Amino acid sequence: MNKILIANRGEIAVRIIRACREMGIATVAVYSECDRPALHVRLADEASPIGPNAPRESYLRIDNILRAARDTGADAVHPGYGFLAENEAFARAVRDEGLVFIGPTPEAIALMGSKTAARQAARRAGVPLVPGTETPLGAEVADAEIERIADGVGYPLLVKAVSGGGGKGMRTVTEPAELTAAVRRARSEASAAFGDPSVYLERRIVRPRHIEIQLLGDHHGTVLPFVERECSIQRRHQKVVEESPSAAVTPAIREAMMSAAAAVARAVGYTNAGTVEFLLDENGQFYFLEMNTRLQVEHPITEMVTGIDLVRWQIRIARGERLDLDAERLATPRGHAIECRIYAEDPDNAFLPSPGRIVHLRVPAGPGIRDDSGATAGLEVPIFYDPLVSKLIAWAEDRPAAIARMQRALGEYVVAGIRTTIPFFSWLLAQPDFLAGKVHTAYLDDVLASRNGRSFVEAEVATENVAAIAAALRAVLAPDATNRTDGDGQPARVDLRWKGQARVEGLR
Amino acid sequence: MRYEVDVNGRVLRVDVHRADRHFVVNVDGHEWTIDAARVDPHTLSLLIGSSSHEVTLAADKTPGQLAVGIKSVPLSVSVNGRRKWGRRDDGAGGGGPQPLVAPMPGKVVRVLVKVGTSVYPRQPLVVVEAMKMENELRAKRSGIVTELLVQEGQSVDAGALLLVVSPE
Numbered sequence: 009m010n011k012i013l014i015a016n017r018g019e020i021a022v023r024i025i026r027a028c029r030e031m032g033i034a035t036v037a038v039y040s041e042c043d044r045p046a047l048h049v050r051l052a053d054e055a056s057p058i059g060p061n062a063p064r065e066s067y068l069r070i071d072n073i074l075r076a077a078r079d080t081g082a083d084a085v086h087p088g089y090g091f092l093a094e095n096e097a098f099a100r101a102v103r104d105e106g107l108v109f110i111g112p113t114p115e116a117i118a119l120m121g122s123k124t125a126a127r128q129a130a131r132r133a134g135v136p137l138v139p140g141t142e143t144p145l146g147a148e149v150a151d152a153e154i155e156r157i158a159d160g161v162g163y164p165l166l167v168k169a170v171s172g173g174g175g176k177g178m179r180t181v182t183e184p185a186e187l188t189a190a191v192r193r194a195r196s197e198a199s200a201a202f203g204d205p206s207v208y209l210e211r212r213i214v215r216p217r218h219i220e221i222q223l224l225g226d227h228h229g230t231v232l233p234f235v236e237r238e239c240s241i242q243r244r245h246q247k248v249v250e251e252s253p254s255a256a257v258t259p260a261i262r263e264a265m266m267s268a269a270a271a272v273a274r275a276v277g278y279t280n281a282g283t284v285e286f287l288l289d290e291n292g293q294f295y296f297l298e299m300n301t302r303l304q305v306e307h308p309i310t311e312m313v314t315g316i317d318l319v320r321w322q323i324r325i326a327r328g329e330r331l332d333l334d335a336e337r338l339a340t341p342r343g344h345a346i347e348c349r350i351y352a353e354d355p356d357n358a359f360l361p362s363p364g365r366i367v368h369l370r371v372p373a374g375p376g377i378r379d380d381s382g383a384t385a386g387l388e389v390p391i392f393y394d395p396l397v398s399k400l401i402a403w404a405e406d407r408p409a410a411i412a413r414m415q416r417a418l419g420e421y422v423v424a425g426i427r428t429t430i431p432f433f434s435w436l437l438a439q440p441d442f443l444a445g446k447v448h449t450a451y452l453d454d455v456l457a458s459r460n461g462r463s464f465v466e467a468e469v470a471t472e473n474v475a476a477i478a479a480a481l482r483a484v485l486a487p488d489a490t491n492r493t494d495g496d497g498q499p500a501r502v503d504l505r506w507k508g509q510a511r512v513e514g515l516r
Numbered sequence: 517m518r519y520e521v522d523v524n525g526r527v528l529r530v531d532v533h534r535a536d537r538h539f540v541v542n543v544d545g546h547e548w549t550i551d552a553a554r555v556d557p558h559t560l561s562l563l564i565g566s567s568s569h570e571v572t573l574a575a576d577k578t579p580g581q582l583a584v585g586i587k588s589v590p591l592s593v594s595v596n597g598r599r600k601w602g603r604r605d606d607g608a609g610g611g612g613p614q615p616l617v618a619p620m621p622g623k624v625v626r627v628l629v630k631v632g633t634s635v636y637p638r639q640p641l642v643v644v645e646a647m648k649m650e651n652e653l654r655a656k657r658s659g660i661v662t663e664l665l666v667q668e669g670q671s672v673d674a675g676a677l678l679l680v681v682s683p684e
Contacts, residue, residue: 356590367574368558419587424558424574427583427590434588465589467524473543475584475591476521478560478571480530481539481552482582483519483595483615486675 009084009108009327010034013056013077014048015098016088017067018382019399020303021048024086027319036080038073040066042390047382054080061392067091070101077107084108084326086319090394093302094121110326112225112280112301119276120299123170124208130296133271138287138295140210144170147195147205151188154209158187161209167191169198170206175245177201180212215448216287218242219254219294221269222310224321225278226331233266233273234310235341239285240447241436243359243456248349248429249436250306252313253341254288255407255445261292266339272299281307281322287449305349305399308380312345312403314338344410345403348418348433352395355432356463363391367425372417376403376410389426397428407445411437435464517613517682522594523584613682614656618644618672625650627668633661635681642666642678659683 012028013036014021021037025048028035037052042061049055056076059066066072068091077085085102087110092098099114111117120126124144127137139161145154158165158181167190169177177198179190195205222234238254239247257265269284283304285297307318314337325331353359369385381398389395400421402414418434436442441451467475519530531542539550551563562569572585576592584591596612626643629635640652641661663680666672 364577368556368572421588422559422572422585424572424583424585430588431590467586467589467591471586471589472523472526472591473528473546474562474564474569474571474586475523475593476528476530476543477541477548477550477564478562478569478573478584478586479521479523479582479593479595480517480519480532480541481550481560481562482573484517484532484534484539485552485554486677 009323011036011053011080011082012084012086012110012323013038013073013080013082014052014086014088015067015073015092016086016090017043017046017048017393019380019396020088020090020305020382022051022382023380024088024319025051027317027323031320031323033323036076036082038067038076040392042388042392045387047384047387056080061390063091063392067393070095070098073098074101074105077102077105082107084110084323086110086322087302089302089305094300096121108326110280110322111303112278112282116276116278116282117301120278120282120301121171123168123172123298126299127296129275130272133268133275135268135272135296136294138210138213138297140165141208144206144208145191151191154191155184155187158184158209162211164212164214166210166212167194167207168210169194169202169204170208171202171204172198177207178245213287213289213295215450216240216289217254217256217447218247218285218297218449219257219265219288220283220285220300220304221265222281222283222304222307222318223269223273223278224281224318224325224331224333225273226325227279227328228330230331231270231273231278232331232333232335232338233270234314234316234338236262236265237283237304237306237309239306240449241442241452242449243452245449247306248452249433250309250347251407251410252309252345256288258292261288261294262339265294268294268296272296280325281318305396306347308378308399308401309345309347312378312401313341313343315342343403343405344407345401346410346414347399347401348414349396349429350398350400350421350423350433351429352389352397352426353429354427355429356461357427358461359429359432361391361395362427363389363395364426365389366397366423368422369424370420370422371398372400372420374417374420376413377401377417378403383423397423397426408443411443431463431465517680519612520596522597524591524593613662613680614659615680616641616653616655616678618674618676618678619651619653621674622651622672624666624668624670624672624678627664627666629661629664629679631661631664634684635659635661641681644672644678653678655681657681657683 011034014024025035035052037048037055038058039049040061058072087093096114096118099109102109164182167179177194179194181187181190194207199205217240219236225231238251241249281303283300286294288294352362354362365388371379378401383397402410404410404413517532521528521530533540541548541550548564553561560571574583576583582593584593622644625645629641635655636658639655642653644651659681662682666678
């Protein structure tokens with residue numbers, strides 16, 4: 009394997025390029041029109057355009073990506089996460105092209121991509137499942153039949169899209185009267201988002217935690233599970249903070265979960281990196297949720313507590329190497345790691361996306377801090393893709409120290425030009441329930457709803473005074489900066505004026 | 517120089533005086549001696565007494581607004597009611613000092629006032645030649661010329677401060 013094409017963008021493309029560079033493997037970036045100046049394009053050895061900005065015209069275009077691979081002579085493809093990472097047709101097309109797909113086989117992607125097939129596989133492996141339907145309920149299944157099945161599952165229950173993910177096509181039903189309407193809405197959402205109206209029913213576990221097990225499988229029959237990740241802090245079913253290990257997982261639960269995850273993977277002959285997701289209830293009972301057949305966004309926290317480079321191992325496995333890692337090491341977390349997903353969203357304005365140009369950026373550093381990002385000053389956060397700016401990861405010897413370190417790093421993080429969720433994380437990491445580790449998958453939505461949109465960090469009077477002083481001194485040092493309406497929306501010009509003025513006045 | 521600064525909707529009156537290499541700043545009656553260092557176009561380091569504050573300032577999406585960051589606290593700031601600037605730029609209203617800046621790079625060909633001159637709204641103050649055109653730069657409001665930073669024949673950059681007219 010001499011040259012890898014990365015079929016992705018943003019921070020994950022950068023992450024993979026870094027691993028390749030460290031392994032002496034050449035890299036090919038692909039990019040849409042607006043991503044021409046993106047960091048992954050600049051860091052790669054080669055780069056190839058794959059189309060206009062809309063994902064379905066570029067990052068989802070299998071033909072364009074394969075053409076880029078042919079043109080550059082790449083011999084392998086890493087899909088990253090999102091986009092085509094869990095697309096069976098893509099994995100198959102890469103293989104048919106004679107290239108190595110750095111991930112599981114198309115067969116494993118297809119099997120685990122169907123939630124009902126995945127549940128069947130888990131059942132065969134003897135892994136506990138949340139009570140629910142075993143076969144998809146296609147559009148042809150009558151309402152009365154669904155009601156009968158629902159009675160067997162029990163209430164409260166969830167209606168979920170078979171091809172769903174990220175909370176799309178998912179509905180909670182607390183009593184039978186709500187069922188038919190909920191199924192209709194879930195079907196229409198799933199049709200629109202995934203082109204498949206099939207749904208299934210699942211008992212809703214009250215106040216569960218979302219715990220997942222990372223694993224690696226090689227082509228020689230070895231499957232190795234890792235210590236768990238705690239992913240219960242979610243906003244609208246999207247993870248925003250992840251930790252490893254979980255405050256709720258005892259060594260006994262950990263051992264049981266890790267073997268269950270490995271059993272699911274072995275049952276389907278799984279290879280490369282994957283993650284088995286579980287719900288953990290308040291009594292310590294866990295249930296198989298689904299398997300993600302890709303590298304996860306939150307993989308760095310596992311790397312931090314085990315010292316294993318997961319992307320490097322993905323590549324080694326794809327090359328046919330044996331997983332000769334010490335299983336005990338993977339099961340034993342060293343210290344504690346936390347990840348905050350920093351988004352270009354305005355937390356004080358209902359988390360609305362805040363795209364725009366990053367005019368200034370300072371990334372935190374120092375002991376135990378890792379910033380996985382595709383952002384640099386001067387770059388525009390485009391409106392076309394996921395607005396993830398950075399994954400900030402803090403590692404320390406225990407959970408309180410990791411939280412304190414994350415707070416320290418958030419305070420150092422400076423992003424000007426766009427709004428980000430950094431102030432929200434400062435707030436969240438100070439909440440008593442978070443500090444006590446008492447969280448569940450609805451925790452964040454509940455606490456956000458109770459705030460009624462109040463700002464997360466309310467400036468103290470002293471801070472307001474400092475802001476006023478700074479703005480006035482800026483006006484003194486660069487009067488023109490405040491003398492303009494800035495109506496042209498060109499902050500760069502304001503900078504020019506300031507710079508010019510500093511020169512004129514001979515200021516430092 | 518006096519500024520009216522709106523911070524998150526709270527209006528503060530800020531007086532700034534230069535003293536040697538420091539600034540003496542009065543905020544609503546409280547006075548501080550401040551050492552200000554401009555680190556880069558978006559970053560000011562302030563030593564207020566001995567306490568250190570790093571402040572990030574950038575133009576916000578709303579015209580005239582500044583997005584200010586201190587630690588991870590975001591604040592919305594405007595100076596001298598600049599939010600409504602478009603409507604106030606008619607010679608009326610506005611209490612703060614008016615800085616006159618060069619709108620484009622060029623050469624100062626005439627300075628029509630001195631420090632201490634009383635000026636009326638729309639009075640020509642400085643003539644700057646650029647792109648073979650003479651441009652009269654005028655006062656927005658009445659006041660007294662308190663600072664004059666250029667002389668005839670001098671070349672100036674776009675955004676250079678030429679003079680300041682303060683309220684009488």
